[in-house]
């Protein structure tokens with residue numbers, strides 16, 4: 001418990017230091033638990049003394065609970081996009097046009113990197129970050145303030161003398177290293193990969209849960225002031241001004257003031273050469289008239305300014321030969337053709353494979369074995385084949401066709417009407433089985449830690465697991481057969497398997513891999529059907545009555561549960577000790593509320609007293625009628641009574657509804 005403002009300020013400083021060491025220097029000096037404990041102290045103090053809050057306190061970044069969606073708000077100044085070109089000649093035309101319109105012989109241009117992320121507008125009032133909007137349609141964007149606050153390099157309070165109201169423009173992006181680690185984790189979890197850092201950054205900003213956004217480690221760079229009388233006169237000075245205010249800006253070596261096309265091209269050449277070594281993606285450079293007064297003079301045409309242009313660089317490409325086209329079989333039997341390439345070095349890594357997506361893509365681009373192709377990598381983990389170099393096609397080459405039989409189990413493949421995909425219809429196919437087990441164990445299904453793709457592949461290869469229920473028959477002896485598995489890793493895996501036995505029903509349903517059933521539908525199902533047995537007997541008509549489940553999904557679910565093999569698998573899972581937790585009413589063990597004494601006062605917006613008390617008791621807490629030394633938390637609603645005063649007097653942690661929800 002912090003006792004004075006002095007203690008509070010000292011902890012704010014300390015926590016800013018911890019954040020810096022964790023986020024910028026990757027050298028934390030305290031454990032996560034210790035950090036969380038201190039953070040709770042900050043939060044509690046700020047709650048009790050809102051008038052003393054330091055806007056830069058790390059507690060002010062602590063992610064709020066998920067939202068239902070984003071609210072659209074107007075930009076003070078529209079967010080324009082840039083005219084862009086790949087041609088030097090058109091950059092030359094831009095320079096000439098500017099000279100002509102300004103009626104000047106000498107014009108300075110500021111050259112910058114064109115960061116490949118997603119645009120953001122930050123509004124500061126009295127130096128405090130009050131709003132962050134995406135570009136949206138240029139006039140209004142989504143309010144993503146809570147998500148933006150999780151980016152640690154963004155100051156919540158600006159330093160120095162800044163305009164009263166200031167709207168700053170910039171780009172939110174992901175470093176290549178972070179992008180790769182996000183995708184690696186997604187691959188492990190069986191989730192769809194992000195195509196490139198730009199998509200990953202844009203997708204992350206739109207996550208509904210800021211706590212998830214915080215994990216994505218987004219970056220930002222600011223480059224413009226849209227609103228607010230700054231004291232600077234040139235675009236070049238804008239960067240220095242933003243930097244002095246505490247905002248992240250481009251490195252000075254990636255900025256230049258030049259006076260003609262030759263200067264612009266010199267900068268372009270330098271950046272082009274550096275491009276492959278940059279820790280983030282760029283898709284070109286931006287040339288802006290340096291003098292800000294001239295921006296007003298030049299104005300805009302339609303949606304783009306006349307004072308700037310983006311000179312884009314072609315994506316990184318390489319030539320290589322397709323040595324073979326192989327076919328992969330996914331969890332639901334979809335066949336995906338893959339180009340096995342003559343290994344080629346491109347943008348920092350050796351590339352030996354590229355996805356060919358589906359047979360239509362192959363037919364459209366007329367891709368054949370032994371073709372020389374151009375492959376492209378735009379930060380994408382999986383490079384793509386852009387086009388075939390027809391001049392190099394060997395004589396006698398023939399168009400490629402999807403095999404008529406599954407390459408793994410030899411079943412005749414099917415092509416469902418209205419689908420691009422070709423599927424192996426055999427649910428017992430070895431490849432599908434492996435993918436299903438991987439999916440079952442993945443994070444968004446049963447969340448069996450330490451049981452990623454490689455482990456599952458080994459388990460199946462060694463004959464230790466051939467269906468999902470076999471997971472629950474694994475023991476120390478069996479796991480000792482796995483390569484690299486020692487006492488500790490065996491113990492870790494077994495204990496995650498053990499934990500998963502008591503999974504929520506929704507995760508269990510996810511894990512079964514029912515067609516069209518994602519997290520949301522699985523949760524709906526778990527909520528509506530009281531238990532698994534009931535679900536097993538529901539007909540499609542009953543399922544469509546659940547708000548949010550459509551006809552197609554209902555039919556797929558009913559069919560899944562009617563299938564004898566599926567019923568058998570579920571029976572085995574239950575027999576081997578999996579007990580999906582059917583109702584939220586069950587007591588939740590290990591919760592932070594366990595053994596804690598609560599007192600309730602005032603009216604809560606979204607709980608009745610009884611509901612709040614029930615939620616506390618379910619989690620092992622107690623509810624008492626009066627505040628004493630033994631009280632751990634006082635939950636305070638609107639118009640609280642004397643219990644609130646008593647809590648403050650006894651310095652007992654006070655929770656508002658929002659905090660209570662979060663803790664739940």
Ligand code: IVH
Pocket residue numbers: 080081082112113114115116117118119120170171223224286305308
């Ligand atoms: S200036 C009116 N400068 O490129 C001028 N934009 O189409 C507004 N971008 O997504 C933009 N780096 O966020 C500017 N140094 C830079 C930039 C940059 C990336 C993005 C911008 C928007 C797109 C413009």
